[in-house]
Amino acid sequence: MSALAPATRTVLALLEADVAGDWTLAGLAALVHLSPSQLNRVFVADTGRTPLVRLHELRAERMAELLRTTSLSVRAAGARVGWTDPGNATKRFHRHWGMLPTAYRRIVGGIQFQR
Incomplete structure (x- = not known):
């Protein structure tokens, strides 16, 4: 398995630390300085699912x-x-x-x- 992209690692850490958070794709993307579509692409490439599916x-x-x-x-x-x-x-x-x-x-x- 290849190493996760920094954005994926950050988003996973955020979600795991606060599963009850009021997370949105746009909000997560802003935190890692990517567009929502780019975050989805990177996250799916690394994990096989979108950030919100993982949430x-x-x-x-x-x-x-x-x-x-x-x-x-x-x-x-x-x-x-x-x-x-x-x-x-x-x-x-x-x-x-x-x-x-x-x-x-x-x-x-x-x-x-x-x-």
Whole structure:
């Protein structure tokens, strides 16, 4: 595997450090002094996905961790990773993991949310 471009390394570090951040492609591109289209090209060449696709992957992974290790509700876990709309959080989680967040928590034996 070849070394990552500096812009890719920077964007990955930013996303991993703050998955709940209000990130946009334009905002990320400005931080690394590239146009949005150029950032997409560089990032896809390095990782095989766009920065925002990687952000959604990171959010789904972090939400899964929260469902396994905390008693946060699905709504609260989604909000904690930056998905404030519960329907969107459920849809994106399902797209990544192939199951609903409640099913994921049940299957992996996470802490059950008590009402």
